[in-house]
Amino acid sequence: MTVIQKKTDHPIAHLSAEDIEIIGKELDAIRDRVVADRGERDAAYIRRVISTQRRLELGSRAVLLFSLFPPAWVVGTAGLAVAKILENMEIGHNVLHGQWDWMRDPKIHSTSWEWDHVSPAEQWKHSHNQLHHTYTNVVGKDNDLGYGIMRVDEDQKWHPVYLGQPLWNLINACFFEYGIAAYDLELGRNLRKGRHKSPEFRARARAVGRKIRRQVLKDYVLHPLLSGPSFLSTLAATFTANLIRNLWSHSVIMCGHFPEGVETFEKRSIEGETRGEWYVRQMLGSANITGSRLMHIMTGNLSFQIEHHLFPDLPSNRYQEIAPEVRALFDRYGLKYTAGPLPKQVASAWWKVIRLSLPDRRSTDPGATPVRPSVLPEPA
């Protein structure tokens, strides 16, 4: 992809400024309707998911106490992997977005939740909720475009280091939670700029260190020790469960913004951006995954990435319900609703990582394509 402003077939050139504001109003109306209707059913949903997740985790860990016995190893590892995926995706990510704050339950609240992840909730909320969700797909502003280690857009300048990015991406996928912790710390940038001695950075790094220690102690010391003679097999099981969780969440998250068809935006384009323009950027900057109800729950409903980016604070169980309406709005205004099955989207995202590891074959001549100052088309 190339930032939308440099494309000759500008995907929103046909929209007037007025159209864009009407789209914004229609989306606001969808949001208001869900907010007014939120209630007992939604609360029961998240409590059911949380209770299921806790029972599953407890049960799986109990089974793993006997992990020397191979069937127990398989069942326990699978159960723990699913529990960890549910905890990170459908529960942690969404609670930390404030999707359930309206319930006023201090135990299910964005300000008090901590998740089964090495990045402390507080730091993740900053880099994800604030930076990524505000500056979605703005090249140079949204670090989620390649996580600062990869080139995933033609408009990111090529550098020989990107030759290795298929490998970086694979390693990042396996140890994704550590990748996210480093990313939330802005480790690379802070080290490069020599800010690693600043008290603020050190305090945050210490918080990450504490979180890693607690997570490692639990997964790789205490639970294996509790397993007695099954020490090593439980250790392997927990490692495998974490690996599966990492690979899964990495795949789902790659599908959100990297597949073909997703648009990116120039830094200048968001100066003075209106609410309607912000919405349109979210509409074009995200991609959905099609699939079954179970798949949606396992992705934390990030398979409705478009709906999530439009309304990051609506309860996740509602995304599926509003998706047809959102899609109809795309159709009405001739916008591309990017969606595809998981294997196709993962392949598309991986292909981009591989393709952009090399310098561009076609040289882009900036003079030949119109550069627009904003996502709004120029007045005729």
Add this chain to the structure above:
Amino acid sequence: MRGSFPGRILRLAAAVTTPLLPEDYLDLVAPLRAGADLRGRILAVRPETPDAATLVIQPGRDWRGHVPGQYVRLGVDVDGVRQWRAYSVTSAPVRRTDPISVTVKAIPDGVVSNHLVRRARAGTIVQLDQAQGDFVLTGQPPARVLFVTAGSGITPVMGMLRAGALAGADVVLAHSAPTAADVIFAEELRGLADRGAVRLVQRHTDVDGMLGVDELDTLVPDHLDRETWACGPVGLLDALERHWASRGAAERLHTERFRPTVITPGEGGTVTFTGSGITVAADGATPILDAGEDAGVLMPSGCRMGICFGCVLPLRQGAVRDLRNGQLTTAVPGDGVRVQTCVSAAAGACELEI
């Protein structure tokens, strides 16, 4: 090694369950156990009148009991939202582990009271606070007592009467309700009157009009000599306080007001940041985040457009309006309400904890 043996076990258990706490798992199976946040389970809901019902609640193991006349704060999930309200305990204190009861009257537009009276079901878990309130009989019970109550104001008094602390005392109960059918505990009150435990002065206000304080001179001529407890609508309590004060007997009148903080939503208002002690005036269009920053408060902030939840702060009390859709949020202390300051404007006086 630091800490006691149980303390070390607890720390070890927490290391095993991190990032959750052992209690998060225990709550799944034993929400009323000792050491848990205080909760209760509704055992039964018994209708009292067409719009009042008694809830029998089994409190958790850490319930410390109550003194007759005290109230308990109940946290109830209504339409998925946790709401806290105070209700008088109407059961007599027996053993600490026994169920308690509260009696709730559905008030017009009352979110929680209507839910409890009409929709609450046995088996539901509610959040509890320890009993509190000083509308109680203390020390030696007085020889002559007057209760002036109206509507659900009978509830704390019923708690006292049932406790039997006034056995042998000369008790007058002047109770008002719109009609005979609206009198909560009507049968039980008649029984007490028949036994001579109380003299009952009943007033059905739909027919006879409101009880005027001047009427007390004829209805209960010695009322100023009696130790008096009054509970009912604010208008009645104000009138009673003026009457007792003007006759120089203010110290013998005890009143119970359930809604000491009246939240009147408006456009804009004063915003107080309790931690820093700063108060500013803000109009109805200014986000509280901006108002705080302008006043030099170190406000947490993020996207400034309502999506990242980086600016959420506890609203101790007051009212705020969501600038996106006009939705009003009100809170009184203890409600545990948190708001996004970047999209909330003052809708009357409000206090934020920072």
